[in-house]
Amino acid sequence: MPSHLSSRVFQFKDRVHELSSDELAVYRDLDPARIPQHIAIIMDGNGRWAGKRALKRFLGHQQGAESVQYVVETASRINLRWLTLYAFSLENNLRRPRSEVNFLMKLLKNYLTGNVKRMNDNNVRMAYIGRTHDLPSEVQETMQWAMEATAKNTGTTLTLALNYGSRTEIVDAARGVVRNLIAESHRRGCSLEDLLSVDGLESRIDEGDIVANLYTADMPDPDLIIRTSGELRISNFLLWQIAYAEIFVTQRLWPDFRGLHLLEAIAEYQRRDRRFGGLTVSTDEDRADLEPADQVAEDIEDKLNKTTHTLHHR
Numbered sequence: 511m512p513s514h515l516s517s518r519v520f521q522f523k524d525r526v527h528e529l530s531s532d533e534l535a536v537y538r539d540l541d542p543a544r545i546p547q548h549i550a551i552i553m554d555g556n557g558r559w560a561g562k563r564a565l566k567r568f569l570g571h572q573q574g575a576e577s578v579q580y581v582v583e584t585a586s587r588i589n590l591r592w593l594t595l596y597a598f599s600l601e602n603n604l605r606r607p608r609s610e611v612n613f614l615m616k617l618l619k620n621y622l623t624g625n626v627k628r629m630n631d632n633n634v635r636m637a638y639i640g641r642t643h644d645l646p647s648e649v650q651e652t653m654q655w656a657m658e659a660t661a662k663n664t665g666t667t668l669t670l671a672l673n674y675g676s677r678t679e680i681v682d683a684a685r686g687v688v689r690n691l692i693a694e695s696h697r698r699g700c701s702l703e704d705l706l707s708v709d710g711l712e713s714r715i716d717e718g719d720i721v722a723n724l725y726t727a728d729m730p731d732p733d734l735i736i737r738t739s740g741e742l743r744i745s746n747f748l749l750w751q752i753a754y755a756e757i758f759v760t761q762r763l764w765p766d767f768r769g770l771h772l773l774e775a776i777a778e779y780q781r782r783d784r785r786f787g788g789l790t791v792s793t794d795e796d797r798a799d800l801e802p803a804d805q806v807a808e809d810i811e812d813k814l815n816k817t818t819h820t821l822h823h824r
């Protein structure tokens with residue numbers, strides 16, 4: 511490996527010592543082997559934060575952008591692989607006053623231009639999900655520039671959901687699946703109908719095809735989703751991907767959210783028992799508990815067989 515690369519890898523190896531003393535106190539009680547791979551955050555409460563201080567809403571957003579950077583840097587210090595932030599929804603775009611939308615676009619642009627150096631210092635790679643092609647072209651250009659400028663980083667991937675809506679993402683994925691099938695029928699020189707009749711729709715479209723066509727195709731599903739400011743809603747965010755995510759809601763408003771609170775959410779996550787629809791079988795006692803269940807099932811089957819036999823011979 512060239513020496514400039516090896517020193518870069520070394521530089522990013524273990525950065526836990528860069529946490530603040532408050533953060534370190536929480537981090538030390540975490541199990542490093544069970545840090546989530548992917549955390550997604552619904553950043554909410556910027557307007558309320560400003561309202562409480564009799565400030566204009568845009569100052570809440572401005573403070574919210576500061577929180578983004580604090581949280582990203584803590585995430586990178588603990589080597590969180592994936593952090594996805596809901597920065598601007600399709601609904602925000604359609605339903606907020608133009609002046610607020612324009613301010614958010616300007617804030618995003620300034621955030622990216624002002625923080626790319628810090629992203630590189632922290633080995634953070636930028637990515638985006640959403641219908642970003644509908645954003646103003648100068649914002650798209652800055653986004654592209656920030657993505658390219660951080661593309662070689664190997665630490666946390668920071669994904670900003672921009673002009674994002676989960677239902678729209680699923681619609682886009684469905685279109686992608688159909689488009690791929692049409693392309694395949696063209697390759698084979700047959701009609702789509704013929705292609706589907708060969709081995710049936712069921713074997714042509716499964717969950718994997720949907721996943722491969724989501725904006726998040728190259729990411730693992732979030733393990734933990736955090737929502738600030740206390741609302742108990744998912745608000746059209748990553749509906750498919752959070753099927754088994756743990757949900758953590760805090761009353762704290764986004765502009766007051768820091769790396770410490772990210773670590774506290776991880777601590778809560780580590781206290782949860784993730785079963786993915788199955789059962790937790792962690793102790794011998796649990797196992798012993800399940801064994802009689804098999805026996806009971808066998809006994810029931812036995813009795814049913816005997817009853818059927820008796821009925822047949824009446």
Ligand code: FPP
Nearest residue numbers: 553554555556557558571574575597618621
């Ligand atoms: C919700 O606050 C938050 C948003 C609409 C967008 C989030 C934007 C930021 C955190 C700032 C910019 C982000 C980046 C990446 C630069 P709200 O206005 O809905 O709050 P409210 O519910 O209290 O009114």
